[in-house]
Amino acid sequence: MREQTLKAFGQEVRHWRIEQHLSQEELASRCGFHRTYIGQIERGERNPSLLNILTLCRTLGVSLPKFFTRYESAIDTPI
Amino acid sequence: MREQTLKAFGQEVRHWRIEQHLSQEELASRCGFHRTYIGQIERGERNPSLLNILTLCRTLGVSLPKFFTRYESAIDTPI
Numbered sequence: 021m022r023e024q025t026l027k028a029f030g031q032e033v034r035h036w037r038i039e040q041h042l043s044q045e046e047l048a049s050r051c052g053f054h055r056t057y058i059g060q061i062e063r064g065e066r067n068p069s070l071l072n073i074l075t076l077c078r079t080l081g082v083s084l085p086k087f088f089t090r091y092e093s094a095i096d097t098p099i
Numbered sequence: 100m101r102e103q104t105l106k107a108f109g110q111e112v113r114h115w116r117i118e119q120h121l122s123q124e125e126l127a128s129r130c131g132f133h134r135t136y137i138g139q140i141e142r143g144e145r146n147p148s149l150l151n152i153l154t155l156c157r158t159l160g161v162s163l164p165k166f167f168t169r170y171e172s173a174i175d176t177p178i
Binding site for chain 1: 146
């Protein structure tokens with residue numbers, strides 16, 4: 021469950037990043053994160069903190085309810 | 100911003116916990132967390148991870164969009 025849940029989160033970040041036409045490096049820079057952090061998030065290798073989730077959503081221009089509506093659908097659907 | 104954001108998160112956890120008529124210890128036990136962890140969360144002393152946020156919401160019986168709709172209203176309102 022843990023791995024799938026983190027991977028689904030990473031896929032959502034990737035979805036919104038691509039919609040904003042940002043590279044991983046650009047998103048990392050705008051968030052003030054290390055340049056490798058976004059790649060790790062998108063591969064599901066990180067379990068991000070609340071504050072980092074808020075920074076990601078704000079930088080990606082997506083509200084928390086909108087982000088978590090899509091995310092919840094993703095994790096409720098068995099892969 | 101950091102402190103206020105974490106405190107607002109704690110207030111939301113407290114709101115849903117009380118609605119479920121659970122003590123901090125009961126919620127901690129159902130989540131598999133240390134018994135002091137919920138108190139720390141509710142006081143805004145912790146920056147919880149995604150996986151712990153999911154565990155909290157599921158145990159409290161609140162969907163992620165519902166939780167984050169209330170939470171976003173709380174952090175968008177200056178205290």
